[in-house]
Amino acid sequence: MRQHVPMPALTRDEAQTRARLLDVRSYHVDLDLTRGEDTFGSTTVIRFTAREATDTFVELKPAALHRAVLDGTELDPAALDDNRLPLTLTQGPHELRVETDMRYSHTGEGMHRFTDPADGETYLYTQLFLDDVQRLFAAFDQPDLKAVFDVTVTAPDDWTVLGNGIATSTAPGRWTLATTPVISTYLVAVAAGPWHSVVRDHAGLPFGLHCRRSLAEHLDRDADELFGITTACFDRYHEKFTEPYPFDSYDQAFVPEFNAGAMENPGLVTFRDEFVYRSAVTDTERQTRAMVVAHEMAHMWFGDLVTLTWWDDIWLNESFAEYMGYQTLTECTRFTETWTDFAIGRKGWGYDADQRPSTHPVAPSDVPDGAAALLNFDGISYAKGASALRQLVAWLGEKDFLAGINDHIARHKFANATLADFIDSMAxxxxxxxxxxxxxxxRTTGVDTLTPEITETPDGWTLHIRHDGTRPHHIQVTAYDETPDGLTARERFTEDIPRPAGTPHTHSGPRPALLLLNDGDLTYAKIRLDAPSWDTARRSLSRIPDALTRAVVWNAARDMVRDGELPPGDYLEAAAAHLPTESDLAVVQGVLAFARQQITDRYLPPTDRAPALATLHTLARTLLTRTDTTPDPGLRLTAVRTLLDTAADPAEPRAWLTTGTVPDGPALDPELRWRALLRLAVLGDATPAEIDAELAADPSATGREGAARCHAALPAAEAKQAAWEAMFEGDDLSNYLFTATAQGFWQPGQDELVRDYVPRYYTDAATMSTRRGPAMAEAAGRHAFPLTAVTPDNLRLGHEALAGDDLIPALRRKLADQLDDLARALRVRGES
Known part of the structure; x- marks a missing residue:
């Protein structure tokens, strides 16, 4: 069993010292991908200059270090200490040559290797963020030691190689990638395999889409849509940014078993290949894919052309790309309501993260090393940061905001920058x-709360906004009247919080039926409704004319539930009352997700779970019936998914699976077939043989994951034991198969069956994470945590584990977050 040896994390002090001492000019990296299934050859030549005589080090994590030659002098390979090879340098230019074997990964880190079960073809791709370049080649691995890269690759003759620059086949199996501009080490990218490719030219550059051959027909079906979004965003960014796109091509590769949503490698963006839809999806899901395309393209300027100096400024990458992705998509594609999806489907990620003990500032001032930085890729860096930028735009105006962005890019292009540089350009x-x-x-943490306090007077009404928090806010406030046609905006006005002293805001007429703070969702704060406004919302929420406004109200209700101010059942009742006439699919999906995953499975006591599922099942039936007379494929698909997920009786899922269709459609495509079979497995109405037969009919990667999920969900002791052993006692499961198995294992209603695994989780997850590394630790903390055990005993066990010293940082952080969520669920239940 291969042991994972933790690599010493580069500290900020070490990085600053090395950046002061070294000027790295170029890398030539030669990769040999023909050496078998376990390792590949990696030879690196680094040319750099030492500004003074010094001792330093280069990072690498090889399976075997064969040679290291500094200026013609052989270094002792045994000097490699963990991932650091010491170098003693004189002042002046140097050349370091390093020859290694590197190990393929199956965890989405370094050079990931995947063999497609559908056809036996093998694919490789790199994921080098944050400090995984040393799993590919020797490097001075920090973002502010930029260099140019020349990469050559030897691969099987029938493979295609992709990279940061245009790839040229110079001989059978031999590829040369165009020299890059100066980029950071973590942005180097290579993908190799028998890719299916669709290539078109735009603006004088080659644009490509690439995926596994087994997904070719699905990519081809969506190629026009993907190219249309890509080129529209590309053109729009050229209208926004004065600096042109800085690379020689734009490839988008959809790769298997990818840990993130996507990665902004310059010239070769990698996406998880679930975005190549082989089954039906809703338009909201297509919008999400489009937003990721727009997000990653924004990084070409903000992240790739101008790069953070150290990882404390990762928000400069992610918050900016998140904001620009949503905003630009709204401006130049058919997806014009993206901020509604952000509000209902994304923003809660930031709110939740910001209320846990692990919260951190958007721009933390103390990120001592790379391991600490890796923990900050969360809802704060993305959703909260994007919300902060949206508030900045509301305050400055878009013209000044874009002027500041362009000043920042012009001053720091092909270099590195800090928060101070960004703020200076904005000012x-x-x-x-x-x-x-x-x-x-x-630089602050936590979520402000804004609460309206209305005083009625003989001449009208006066608004005071109670502000629990410290941040300034520029918001829109709307007063709504209730009419036979719905809620109508009587008055809209802006408020600056805190308001200057002595300036009460008095309004004429009766008090509004609904007074909504932060209408338009321009700031980041929890919003409360006063009692009369909430009563109005209960009656008329779905009759508010604007979808984004409805999302703000739903978010207020969500936060009130989480904070113990609104009973979970009331939220469920509101969903049942208003979703049947809700016209925005993102709102339907967001409300259903919270009702299904949090209200039903966590916030309600077990005795109330069956009635809650029945309520959601009835609601889904109503939505399905609505589409009988008013066709809406996305809403119908959402209804069918919810009907399957909430089924208490196996008869209907079984009938649909047997006939292969829902009456009047849709037909059960692979995603729906696995969804139906999973529900049957949970209900005890499926057998291992049936699952295996379904896998034989769908021998794809997603089919393999579906089978793993279903086997682990079976309510049988032997199924649970087999799943547990696969997750924690071996190293055979890839990152995706581990996740699928974990998702199937913990099922509400199987508490007695899995009770003994709750304490085992804390010891077994710690051991596995130490052995397999941070990516698997993240999966173990996110997906294998015993979510269904909403008990004080589980909370106690978790805190005992946190008190120990055997947790690697990635698992420790996830456990801290999970336990805080568990404590919140117990408080909502009244059990703490």
Whole structure:
């Protein structure tokens, strides 16, 4: 059994010292991908200059180090200490040559190797963020030691090689990638395999889409849509940014078993290949894919052209790309309501993360090393950061915001920058006190809460906003009247919080039926409704004319449930009352997700779970019936999925699976077939043989994951034992198969069956994570945690585990978050 040896994390102090001492000019990397299934050859030549005589080190994590030659002098391979090879340098230019064998991974780190069960073809791709370049080649691995890269690759003759620059086949099996501009080590990318490719030209550059051959027909079906979104965003960014796209091509590769949504490698963006839809999806899901395309393209300027100096400024990458992705998609594609999806489907990720003990500022001032930085890729860096930028735009205006962005890019292109540089550019462009804004918004933690307090007077009504928090907010407030046609906006006005002293806001007429703070969702804060407004929302929420406004109200209800101010059952009742006439699919999906995953499975006591499932099942039936007369494929698909997930009687899922269709459609495509079979497995109405037969009919990667999920969900002791052993006692499961198995294992209603595994989780997850590394630790903490055990005993066991010293940082962080969520669920239940 191969042991994972933790690599020493590069500290900020070490990086600053090395950046002061070294000027790295170029890398030539030669990869040999023909050496078998376990390892590949990697030879690196680094040319650099030492500004003074010094001792330093280069990072690499090889399976075997064969040679290291510094300026013609052989170094002792035995000097490699963990992942550091020491170097003693004189002042002046140097050349380091390193020859290694590197190990393929099956965890989505370094050079990931995947063999497609559908056809036996093998694919490789790199994921080198944050410090995994040393799993591919020797490097001075920090973001501010940029260099140019020349990469050559030897691969099987029938493979195609992709990279940061245009790839040229110079001989059978031999590929040369065009020299890159200066980029950071973590942005180097290579993908190799028998890719199916669709290539078109746009704006004088080659644009490509690539996927596994077994997904070719599905990519071809969506190629026009993907190219249309890509080129529309590309053109729109050229209208926004004065600096042109800085690379020689734009490839998008959809790769298997990818841990993230996508990665912004310059010239070769990698996406998880679930975005190549082989089954029906909703338009909201297509919008999500489009947003990821727009997000990653924004990184070409903000992240790739201008790169953070150290990982404390990762928000500069992710928050900016998140904001630009949603905003640009709204401006130049058919997806014009993206901010509604952000509000209902994304923003809660930030709110939740920001209320846990592990919260951190958007721009933390103390990120001591790479391991600490890796923990900050969460809802704060993405959703909260994007919300902060949206608030900055609301305050500055878009013209000054974009002027600041372009000033920042012009001053730091092909180099590195810091938060201070960004703030300076914004202040230069706007003339506003951006440093004070940044201190309040980017250096603090937690979520402000805004509560309306209305006083009625003989002449009208006066609004006071109670502000629990410290940040300034520029918001829109709307007063709504209830009419026979729904809720109508009587008055809209802006508020700056805190408001200058002595300026009460008095309004004429009767108090509004609904007074909504943050209408338009321009700021990041929890919003409360006063009692009359909530009563109005209960009656008329679905009759509010704007979808984004409805999303703000739903988020207020969500937060009130989480904070113990609204009974979970009331949220469920509101969903049952208003979703049948909800016109925005993102709102339907977001509300159903919270009702299904949190209300039903966690916030309600076990005795109330069956009635809650029945309520959701009835609601889904109503939505399905609605589409009988008003065709809406996305809503119908959402209804069918919910009917399957909430079924208490196996008869209907069994009938659909047997006939291969829902009456009047849709037909059960692979995703729906596995979904139906999973529900039957949970209900005890499926057998291992039936699962294996379904896998034989769908021998794809997703089929293999579906089978793993179903086997683990079976309510049988032997199934649970086999799943547990596969997850924690061996190293055979890839990252995706581990996740699928974990998702199947913990099922509400199987508490007695899995009771003994709850304490085992804390010891077995710790051991496995130490052995297999941070990516698997993340999977173990996110997916294998005993979510269904909403008990004080589980909370106690978890805190005992946290008190120990045997958890690697990635698992420790996930456990801390899970336990805080568990404590919240117990408080909502009244059990803490």
């Amino acid at each position: 230069r462009a706007s003339g506003r006190d951006v440093p004070d804004w940044a201190q309040a918004w980017l």
